[in-house]
Amino acid sequence: MNFDDKIPIYYQIKNHLYYQIVAGTLAPGVKLPSVRQLAVDVTANVNTVQHALTEMLDEKIIESKRGKGNFVTEDIDSIKQLKDKLVIEQISLSYKKLHALSLTDTEIITEFKKYMKNRSDIND
Amino acid sequence: MNFDDKIPIYYQIKNHLYYQIVAGTLAPGVKLPSVRQLAVDVTANVNTVQHALTEMLDEKIIESKRGKGNFVTEDIDSIKQLKDKLVIEQISLSYKKLHALSLTDTEIITEFKKYMKNRSDIND
DNA sequence: AGTACTGTATTAGTTCACTAATACACTATA
DNA sequence: TATAGTGTATTAGTGAACTAATACAGTACT
Numbered sequence: 001m002n003f004d005d006k007i008p009i010y011y012q013i014k015n016h017l018y019y020q021i022v023a024g025t026l027a028p029g030v031k032l033p034s035v036r037q038l039a040v041d042v043t044a045n046v047n048t049v050q051h052a053l054t055e056m057l058d059e060k061i062i063e064s065k066r067g068k069g070n071f072v073t074e075d076i077d078s079i080k081q082l083k084d085k086l087v088i089e090q091i092s093l094s095y096k097k098l099h100a101l102s103l104t105d106t107e108i109i110t111e112f113k114k115y116m117k118n119r120s121d122i123n124d
Numbered sequence: 125m126n127f128d129d130k131i132p133i134y135y136q137i138k139n140h141l142y143y144q145i146v147a148g149t150l151a152p153g154v155k156l157p158s159v160r161q162l163a164v165d166v167t168a169n170v171n172t173v174q175h176a177l178t179e180m181l182d183e184k185i186i187e188s189k190r191g192k193g194n195f196v197t198e199d200i201d202s203i204k205q206l207k208d209k210l211v212i213e214q215i216s217l218s219y220k221k222l223h224a225l226s227l228t229d230t231e232i233i234t235e236f237k238k239y240m241k242n243r244s245d246i247n248d
Numbered sequence: 249a250g251t252a253c254t255g256t257a258t259t260a261g262t263t264c265a266c267t268a269a270t271a272c273a274c275t276a277t278a
Numbered sequence: 279t280a281t282a283g284t285g286t287a288t289t290a291g292t293g294a295a296c297t298a299a300t301a302c303a304g305t306a307c308t
Binding site for chain 1: 294295296297298303304305306
C-alpha cells in the first residue's frame with residue numbers, strides 16, 4: 001500500500017478499510033483479515049494497524065471477538081451513514097479547495113467532466 | 125488559521141499561501157507578510173512558517189531577499205502551472221476517492237451540483 | 249493437552265513535527 | 279552609528295507516530 005507521507009499511516013489504513021466496507025468489497029458481517037495479516041498486506045506495523053482498527057471499533061463500523069477476529073458490522077444503516085459521511089466530506093473538501101483556487105461552479109463541473117472523459121479514453 | 129491535525133502544519137501553511145497566490149490575493153511581485161508576522165497571523169511558530177516558505181522558495185513560487193522580504197514570483201507562467209497542478213491534483217484525488225466509494229461518474233457530477241445548489245440556497 | 253491461530257496491551261527506541269529561545273546577516277531609516 | 283525591521287539558522291525540549299519485541303487472553307483444531 002502506498003502511503004502519503006503527510007498523513008498518519010494508521011489514518012490511511014483506516015480510510016482504506018472504510019472504503020472497502022462502503023464499496024462492499026468487505027461485506028456486512030464478513031470477517032476482516034487478521035491484524036497480523038493486514039500488517040503484512042499494507043506493509044505496516046501490527047500496532048499501527050491495531051490503532052486503525054481501534055478507531056473503527058470506537059466508531060462501531062467493525063466488531064471484535066478476541067480469538068476469533070474482527071467483523072464488519074451487519075448494521076446496514078451504519079454503513080450507509082458512513083458512506084454518506086465520507087461522500088459529503090470529500091465533496092465539501094474538494095469544492096472548498098477548488099473554489100479557493102478561483103474556479104467557478106461551472107468550471108469545477110467542466111474540469112471533472114474533462115477528467116472523466118480523459119480517464120475513459122485512456123482506459124478504452 | 126484552523127489546522128487539520130492529520131497534516132503537518134508547515135504543509136498547510138504552504139498550501140494556504142499557494143492558494144492565495146493562485147487566486148491572485150497575493151499578486152505577482154507582491155511582498156509577502158514577514159515570517160514573524162505570518163507566524164502571528166496563522167498562530168504557528170516562526171520556524172514552522174519558515175519551513176513552509178523554504179519549500180515555496182525551492183519550488184520557485186516566491187523569491188527571497190534577505191533583509192527586505194519574500195516576494196511572489198513575477199513569472200506568470202510559474203503561477204499558472206502551479207494553479208493547473210493544484211487543480212488537477214485536487215480533481216484527481218477527489219475523483220479517485222469518490223470512485224472508490226462506488227459513485228458513478230454521473231453520481232459524482234450530480235452530488236457536486238447538489239452541493240453547489242445547496243450552498244447557493246443557504247448563502248442567498 | 250498442545251499448537252496455531254486470533255485480538256489486545258505494554259515497553260522502549262527512533263524519527264518527524266513543532267515549539268521556544270537565541271543569534272547572525274542583510275536592509276532601511278533616523 | 280544606532281535602531282528596527284527583514285530573512286535564515288541552530289540548539290534543545292516535547293509530543294506524536296511508527297516500529298520492534300514481547301507477552302497475555304481467547305478460540306479452534308488436532
